[in-house]
Amino acid sequence: MSNAYAVILAGGSGERFWPLSTKARPKQFISLFGGRPLLSLAVERLEGLVPPERVFIITAEHLLHDTAEAAWNIPRANIIGEPCKRDTAPAIAVACGLVHGRDPEGVVCILTADQLMSDVETFRLTLADAVTVAHHEKAIVTIGIPPTCPATGFGYIEAGAALNTTRTVTPFNRAERFVEKPDAYTAARYVESGRYFWNAGMFIWRTDTMLDTLRAHAPDLAALSESVAEAAHDPEALDAVLRGTYPTLRAISIDYAVMEHAQNIIMAHGAFGWDDVGSWPALHGHFTADAEGNVIVGACETREAQNNIVVSEDRLTALIGVRGLVVVHSENATLICPLDRAEEVKKLIRRIAARPDGEKYV
C-alpha cells in the first residue's frame, strides 16, 4: 500500500470502563486484552501494512504523553493533540490535511483506537482492499460490520448494489445510507433484512476526494483541512492552526457532517470479528469463564459465587455467595454493580466527579 496513510482517532472519554478507564486514561489505554493497551493493538495491526512514519494519531492534548508511550514506534511528530473536544469530524479534517500536506494523492485510512478485532489478518486484507478501491474509484470507502445481534448502540449502514471489482478479495457494496442508532425493534428488522451493517467508524479515501467532499458539505472543516495541509511540515504553525481554529468549531460527528449527505460511498464487508467491547459485560466474550461462570482477570477466590466479572489485577478479591456482579478495581477505586446495570456507572461518575476529592477518581 505504497500510497496509504493511517490516522488513528484516539480521543475517548473513559466512562464506560470506569474505574479502569478515566478521563486521564480512557478506554484505549486499558490493558485487559493480552496485557496490551487497545491503542497499542490498533498500532500493531498496521505493521507491514502502513509504515510507522505514515501513521498519525489524533488524541486529546492531555493524553499526548500516554499516547506516545502506548504508540512507542510512531514518530512523536505524528501524534497530534486536539486543544479541545469537537467530536469526530474536525479530527478527521485535521487527519486529512496532515496527509494531504505530504501527499496530495495519498489515501488516508481513518481508524479507531479502542476496539478489538479477533481476525487481524482479515482486517489487514480488508483495509488493503479498501485502499485499492478508494484509490481507483475516488470514493469514500467505509467498513460495514456484519451485525451479530440487533445492537442499539451503533449506527447502521444500509448496503446497496454489490460493486464489481476484480482487484479485491473483500466484497464491496454501494452504501445507500447511514442511519443513526435505532430502537430495538428497528435494529431487529435491520439485522433480519441482511442489508444493514454496523457503522464501525472507519473510513478510507483519497485526501483529494475528502477535501472535495468537505468543501461540498462542511466548508469550515475544509478550510481547517487546508490550513493543516499548509502547516503539515511545521509543528509550530500546525499548533497555531489548531489553537486558533478549534475553539471556534462546532462539535459534530463525521456521520452528521459528511456521511449522511455525501454521494459515492462504498462499503467494504468487515468480517474480521470486530468488537467494540462497549462495557464491562462484554468481557464475557473475550475471556474463558470458570466452572461457575465467573470471568476473572487477576486474583480472585470464590465460594458459591456465580456468573460474576472480576477485574482484580493489583489485589485479591474474595467473593462469597454473590451472583451476576461486575467487580472492578482500579488503583484507587472499586466498582460493584449487577451486570445488567453496568450502564448506570455513567450516572454515578457524575456524582463522584462532584465530590471534593472527585478528580482523584474519574
Add this chain to the structure above:
Amino acid sequence: MSNAYAVILAGGSGERFWPLSTKARPKQFISLFGGRPLLSLAVERLEGLVPPERVFIITAEHLLHDTAEAAWNIPRANIIGEPCKRDTAPAIAVACGLVHGRDPEGVVCILTADQLMSDVETFRLTLADAVTVAHHEKAIVTIGIPPTCPATGFGYIEAGAALNTTRTVTPFNRAERFVEKPDAYTAARYVESGRYFWNAGMFIWRTDTMLDTLRAHAPDLAALSESVAEAAHDPEALDAVLRGTYPTLRAISIDYAVMEHAQNIIMAHGAFGWDDVGSWPALHGHFTADAEGNVIVGACETREAQNNIVVSEDRLTALIGVRGLVVVHSENATLICPLDRAEEVKKLIRRIAARPDGEKYV
C-alpha cells in the same frame, strides 16, 4: 487501686475481620473505631486506674513490634510474647506469675484487647469495685455482661445469690456455674431467665488466690506461674522459661482449666455497653447508617444500594443496585459477601492461604 495490676491478653487470630485483620495484624490492631486500634483503646481505658508500669500485655511473639506501637506508653519489658499459641489458660498463668513476682498480694485484672465498651466510666468503676471485692473476699471475680440478645457465640455465667457488699457500687452475685456456648433455644431460655450473663473473658483476683486455684485444678500451669514469678525481674530468664515450657503445654482455655471447677467465684455486673464486635455485621451497632441503611467507613458513593456495610479507607467504592453486602478493602485484598454469610470468610481464608501467594493476603 494501689495494689491493682492489669494484664491484657492480646493474641488473636484475625480471621473474622479479614481482610482488614490478618495473622500479622489481628483484630486488636484494626482502627475502625475512632481511628484507634482496639488495643490502644484497651490500654487507654486503664488510664488513671492502673499506672502503665503495672500494665502487662501478653501477645504472640510475631506481634511484639505492633503491640508495642499500639500500646506505646506501656514499658516494653511489660509486653510478653508467647512462643506459641496455647489458648488463654497458659497466658493467664504467665500473667499471674509476672504480677506475683512483683507483688505477692497484688490483684491482677485479666482483660481483653479486642472489644469495645461504650460506657468507659462505668467500666472503670466496675473494675475498681471488682478489685476491691477480689482483694477482700479472696475470690475469683469475673465480669458478667447482661445479655442484650440470645447470642450463641459466647459462654454464659449463671448468677447465684447476690453478694452483700457495702464497699462497692457495682452489683455482685455468686457465680453458680460457667456454661459453654449454648444452642439458640438454650440461649433464648438463658436470656429470658434473667439469671445468665455473657462471659466476657475478664477475671480479677489476687495472685495468691489464683496460684492456689491453679495448684488445685491445673498443677502444670501453677508450676509455670511459679517459674515465671521467679524470673519476673530477669527478661532472659523469663524468655528461657517461656521457651522451655510453652511447647510442652496443652492448649486449654481458662474456662475449661479453672472456671468450670473452681469454687468461690463472684460475678460483677458489667453494664458498660460491652461489645465483642465479633464480625462485620456487628459494625451496624457502631456507626450511623445513611438514609438507605448503608454503613460506610471511608469513601463510597452509592446508587440504589441499600443496607450494605462498606469499609473503604484507602479507595473509593462505587455501589450500584446491591443490597445487604459486606464490602471491605484492605491494602491488598477485598471481601464481598452477603451480611448473613460473613461467617464463611473463615472457610475462604483457608483456600486463600493455600494459594502460592497466599501469605500476602492472610
